[in-house]
């Protein structure tokens with residue numbers, strides 16, 4: 526999608542701070558981090574949100590999360606995954622992304 530911010534980051538048209546990349550998944554640091562570790566994990570193929578995600582992409586995202594948690598040093602201490610979806614979910618970028626946050630004790634409340 527030519528007008529999608531994250532598609533542009535994946536294509537290298539807008540600089541992203543790359544954390545992880547393979548043929549299906551790209552991960553980069555959030556521009557406005559909410560935690561010491563705040564990585565956005567996205568499929569390279571455009572899909573609006575989790576409602577459009579297929580099983581193969583979900584597996585690739587899970588595998589990437591496991592590798593990134595290890596490389597970012599939060600696999601042992603723990604971390605949070607969030608994927609905002611739609612209006613009430615306060616999704617602001619309409620390209621599926623998983624927030625991986627950690628590196629501090631996160632608040633219990635989420636909503």
Ligand code: 5GP
Pocket residue numbers: 530541542553554555556557558565608609615616617618619
């Ligand atoms: P959402 O609110 O859709 O769940 O999350 C979108 C996230 O994208 C936000 O946390 C926001 O800080 C991040 N973001 C927005 N624009 C950019 C950008 O240009 N570069 C990066 N690295 N992150 C961005």
Ligand code: ZN
Pocket residue numbers: 526529530531532533570571572619620
């Ligand atoms: Zn996109």
